[in-house]
Amino acid sequence: SSNGSILNEKTLAMIKPDGLFGNYTDRIKNVILESGFIIFKEKVVQLDEDSAASFYAEHSMRSFFSSLVKYMTSGPVLVMVLEKENAVADWRTLIGPTDASKAKISHPHSIRALCGLDSEKNCVHGSDSTQSAEREISFFFKEVSTGGLVTEHDEL
Numbered sequence: 001s002s003n004g005s006i007l008n009e010k011t012l013a014m015i016k017p018d019g020l021f022g023n024y025t026d027r028i029k030n031v032i033l034e035s036g037f038i039i040f041k042e043k044v045v046q047l048d049e050d051s052a053a054s055f056y057a058e059h060s061m062r063s064f065f066s067s068l069v070k071y072m073t074s075g076p077v078l079v080m081v082l083e084k085e086n087a088v089a090d091w092r093t094l095i096g097p098t099d100a101s102k103a104k105i106s107h108p109h110s111i112r113a114l115c116g117l118d119s120e121k122n123c124v125h126g127s128d129s130t131q132s133a134e135r136e137i138s139f140f141f142k143e144v145s146t147g148g149l150v151t152e153h154d155e156l
């Protein structure tokens, strides 16, 4: 359906293990809601090695990959489907640059500046494109369609 595909764009947001351990969930959710997003779906998940590796498969050849998988499996994560006009780009702007230590200087009001530590432990994730958002939302929420409508699939 084309209904609301622009006005109701969706993105996948995640509070990573350091964000949950550090008790940043409420502060991050306040930023999300104050910025006009709707939290369409949310759940807490403990990733295992296979699922973390699969989620970040695009980085499987990078030197930091095994460290990234270890980090992402170090505790539970909170995954959220956020909905808003221009959700993908606007959430990426809110979280700030990947390296949280640099974010603290260049983007002091970003979420990564608030709760991140360095180039790995950066406390939040955001889809980097509408295509990634579609893949990542269905990775965690099989029942959500990114077309703006919810499709409930009958499981046989």
Ligand code: RTP
Pocket: 059, 064, 068, 097, 098, 119, 120, 121, 122, 124, 125, 126, 127, 128
């Ligand atoms: P994310 O996918 O988590 O939203 O982060 P991003 O787009 O800003 O950065 P990306 O390049 O996709 O990297 C994914 C995650 O891998 C970890 N990382 N570690 N040690 C390093 O140099 C390094 N570089 C990236 C971070 O946790 C990053 O968010």
Ligand code: MG
Pocket: 126, 128
């Ligand atoms: Mg990324």
